Amino acid sequence: MKHNKLPYLGAWLIGLSQSFSFNATAADYTGGQLSNPKITAAGVVVPDGARLLASQCFQCHGTDGKSTTGIDSLAGESQAELINEMREMKAKTKADLMHYQAKAYTDAQIQLIAAYFASVSGGGTSHHDD
Amino acid sequence: MNDISRRKFLKTLGLSLGATALPISFAKAALRPRVIVVGGGFAGATAAKYLRLWSNNTVDVTLVEPNAVYYSPILSNLVLSGQKQLSQLGFKYDTLAQKYGITVTRSTVNSINSANRTVKLANGKTLGYERLILAPGIQFKAIPGLDETKILHAWQSGNQVQQLRQQIQAIPNSGTYVLSIPKAPYRCPPGPYERACVIADYLKRNKLGAKVIVLDGNPDITVERDTFNAAFTSTYAGIVEYVPNTILQSVDSAKKVAITSFGDYRADVLNVIPPHQAGGIVLNSGLANSSTGDWANVNPLSYESTAVKGIHIIGDSQGTGQPKAGHIANAEAKVCADAVLRLLSGSQPFAAPMTNSACYSPISATTASWLTAAFAYDPASQTMQLVPASYGASSGASTSNYRKMFEWANSLFGDTFA
């Protein structure tokens, strides 16, 4: 597989250089730090951003990781297993959509995402076997 | 809102009570904060759903949308080739209303009073908000001579797609279909090339000697160049003629002639996708403050306008430079919904949001390709930046991708509308 050449990113990136003028500084956002995920027994309340990060998987894996199509569910999977799968996909260079997506996330982010899905009850039965 | 209900509200959001001062508008507001979402496409529908879901229904959400049924532009090229019926791409708002308790109001927002925090609807009603989310998609810029009733864009799905299908079916043998692509940024980067392929495939099988001429306002195929170049020069050799750097100057709508920087192109079917800008409500409300004046600059942590406080813009109308596409519109909507709930409770948006994009493109009646990327917030530039290692495309088109395309689309439709 040939990686699409970066010059063709043109259309996607126009405007990225536009400047923004909002006032908040990084210090204002300490509430959104990546450390110390707080996941309740119900698994719903994850105030530190784990839920938001995990929600970026919902487009394909279903709301809360409960798939309604042939794509795998992630809800209720073990945290360790999800972390391993993501790490494996990050390491490989396979022309697979999810392998590219995996490469976008740091290990810390992967742990949060996996923690969120592990905390969702009534999870799916399907299982990623890459 | 009294202290007990406020504490309850914060608790359901999972946010600490450490946060103090509530925004004035919120303190003054009725017991439950009100969020109005304008536009029920991929961006707006997702935002409305997740505001309710993530607030445990403690926030009142009104979705204002004029159409009873939303027709997805995603997969709409398959309607042109007869592989999908338009009705299969239609989504009603009943599930969002019933399952999540969203108030769906069938009307158009005509104007915004940001000082009073109200919007005025076409039906005469005025609604108040603590936070306003605008997700109106795109509108087209004028092209001299272009009569939209004769020369279709079919770029917002719905009726125009059905009409373009009929025009294409009526192309004679040896006839010509001409597609004009605007300069980027336009909605769905691979979309126009995908359309050229799907129509070439239909003509190849049904109309002897018919041709596709692609007039591209861009200097080259903007994305998935290897895949589309192979399709144009090999799969559809002798059918597709690709002409880069061709700026459409005007149109003779009666004679179906595209007048371009490279000369005139006469067509049996002329399909013009005009250059885009943000939806009318964004432009008319002074929110299109990008350098070109076409898009709304926002803080990508919350999608709040950099021009007017309390108004957020998501989806194709925003100007962060992320691609204008439905999958990532859904992604932006979640970042926005999460931030709005935090802001309503006096807390700050999450500091490190991620978004992602995926496009599947049918190349023929049995094959498809894909393109994907993820974006991460960069605190130094305060922008969303592409994560280079996440940017990739399929190696050409395949039948397995064609099957996966429907799994992907159905999942996205479900996460957005159900």
Ligand SMILES: Cc1cc2nc3c(=O)[nH]c(=O)nc-3n(C[C@H](O)[C@H](O)[C@H](O)COP(=O)(O)OP(=O)(O)OC[C@H]3O[C@@H](n4cnc5c(N)ncnc54)[C@H](O)[C@@H]3O)c2cc1C
């Ligand atoms: C052929 C084609 C293929 C595509 N393929 C893909 C793909 O593979 N992947 C992908 O991610 N994207 C794809 N897209 C792009 C995608 O469809 C758009 O980017 C997406 O629809 C944008 O979502 P939105 O919510 O911003 O706008 P829209 O979907 O346009 O929704 C806007 C809504 O707002 C409403 N509205 C506007 N103004 C007002 C107002 N004043 N008051 C009330 N309501 C209002 C409109 O009625 C409309 O329902 C494709 C597009 C096309 C044309």
